[in-house]
Amino acid sequence: MEKEMLAGANTWIDAKLPDLTGMADDIFDHPELGPHEEYASSRLCQYLENHGFTVERGIGGLKTAFRAVWKNGKGGPNLGLLCEYDALPGLGHGCGHHMQGPAILGAACALQQAADDRPFTITVYGTPGEENISGKYIMIQNGIHFEDLDVALMMHGGPATQTDIKCLACADVKLAFHGKAAHAALKPEAGRSSLDATMLAFHALECLREHVPSDVKIHYNILDAGGTKANVVPSYTCTDLYVRADTVGTVKTVLKRVENIVRGAELMTDTRADFEVSKILDNKIPNLTLNLILMKHARALGAPNCQEPRERTGSTDFANVMHRVPGSCIRVAFVPDGTSSHSQEFIAAGKSGKAHEAVRFGAKILADTCVELIYHPEEVSAMKEEFKTRLNAEIGNS
Numbered sequence: 001m002e003k004e005m006l007a008g009a010n011t012w013i014d015a016k017l018p019d020l021t022g023m024a025d026d027i028f029d030h031p032e033l034g035p036h037e038e039y040a041s042s043r044l045c046q047y048l049e050n051h052g053f054t055v056e057r058g059i060g061g062l063k064t065a066f067r068a069v070w071k072n073g074k075g076g077p078n079l080g081l082l083c084e085y086d087a088l089p090g091l092g093h094g095c096g097h098h099m100q101g102p103a104i105l106g107a108a109c110a111l112q113q114a115a116d117d118r119p120f121t122i123t124v125y126g127t128p129g130e131e132n133i134s135g136k137y138i139m140i141q142n143g144i145h146f147e148d149l150d151v152a153l154m155m156h157g158g159p160a161t162q163t164d165i166k167c168l169a170c171a172d173v174k175l176a177f178h179g180k181a182a183h184a185a186l187k188p189e190a191g192r193s194s195l196d197a198t199m200l201a202f203h204a205l206e207c208l209r210e211h212v213p214s215d216v217k218i219h220y221n222i223l224d225a226g227g228t229k230a231n232v233v234p235s236y237t238c239t240d241l242y243v244r245a246d247t248v249g250t251v252k253t254v255l256k257r258v259e260n261i262v263r264g265a266e267l268m269t270d271t272r273a274d275f276e277v278s279k280i281l282d283n284k285i286p287n288l289t290l291n292l293i294l295m296k297h298a299r300a301l302g303a304p305n306c307q308e309p310r311e312r313t314g315s316t317d318f319a320n321v322m323h324r325v326p327g328s329c330i331r332v333a334f335v336p337d338g339t340s341s342h343s344q345e346f347i348a349a350g351k352s353g354k355a356h357e358a359v360r361f362g363a364k365i366l367a368d369t370c371v372e373l374i375y376h377p378e379e380v381s382a383m384k385e386e387f388k389t390r391l392n393a394e395i396g397n398s
């Protein structure tokens with residue numbers, strides 16, 4: 001029966017591939033920044049509704065987020081399939097997010113069409129704004145914890161077909177110093193420079209780099225320096241600040257020292273600072289059991305350029321989901337090795353035959369993985385046990 005379900009799912013994806021790639025091309029042609037992906041979200045939701053899924057729109061405080069559910073009997077695993085569909089400012093779909101929704105929908109509907117008497121649930125989550133607002137983080141803050149799922153799966157285009165092991169945790173801080181404007185020549189003693197405070201804080205951050213673990217990365221930039229002339233003491237300077245590290249525990253520890261630096265700059269310049277941590281993205285809790293299953297099916301299907309997992313990547317809001325349930329993302333090759341995302345090369349390949357094949361392989365890898373989990377509940381148990389062990393170790397080291 002397992003082989004029949006696998007064959008049925010893969011046959012359905014092949015038959016419906018023109019619909020799925022047409023949807024991917026359509027989303028590519030209508031790029032939207034998060035969380036305003038109204039066209040893409042509506043397109044995906046309508047397809048799911050047309051295929052019998054119960055769709056709830058506007059969840060987790062985000063208008064373009066959604067949850068779609070289809071049940072086959074009672075009990076069995078709840079298989080979570082997550083997709084993004086936001087574009088990049090000035091670039092469009094330079095990260096391949098236009099392929100995610102169609103691949104996820106292909107897997108979900110293939111499982112539905114191939115279902116037999118084995119019970120399971122498919123839950124598709126649409127998660128907006130990965131590139132800018134970290135929509136999954138916001139959804140979690142607003143009560144969508146994804147803990148209804150037994151497993152969370154994603155698909156992403158890339159230069160190789162592979163999974164990930166780790167990613168960097170990241171805190172995003174909005175920092176603004178408020179001073180007092182004055183004429184810099186006639187009455188400088190009346191001024192309190194927000195720019196001086198910012199420069200002192202930045203210098204102290206450079207000194208801090210010597211005294212943090214080697215995996216810590218600190219990035220900052222001035223967003224608004226008040227826009228005044230040199231003969232005016234700046235009264236407002238706004239900056240964006242990131243702290244990254246291998247674990248979210250290290251990020252939180254370093255953040256305390258960063259805030260101490262900011263408070264010191266306040267005292268030295270007689271200014272006032274707004275220090276707002278707008279979001280903290282977790283590091284991934286890797287699930288090697290799940291990674292191996294995904295790659296086993298990728299190789300069996302003949303997916304292009306299969307490689308070993310990436311040891312460490314940048315930051316992603318999917319890591320916050322992976323702190324709650326076992327999860328993994330299968331990356332599917334559609335651009336040459338070494339090609340960077342957020343690039344013109346990604347855009348040029350966005351509607352190519354290789355991009356269409358990535359949709360096909362992504363859908364099949366995810367569908368075949370889900371079939372295996374439906375038929376082998378002991379593997380779901382093993383994934384959960386590994387997740388629990390790794391999460392407890394993470395908490396213990398924080």
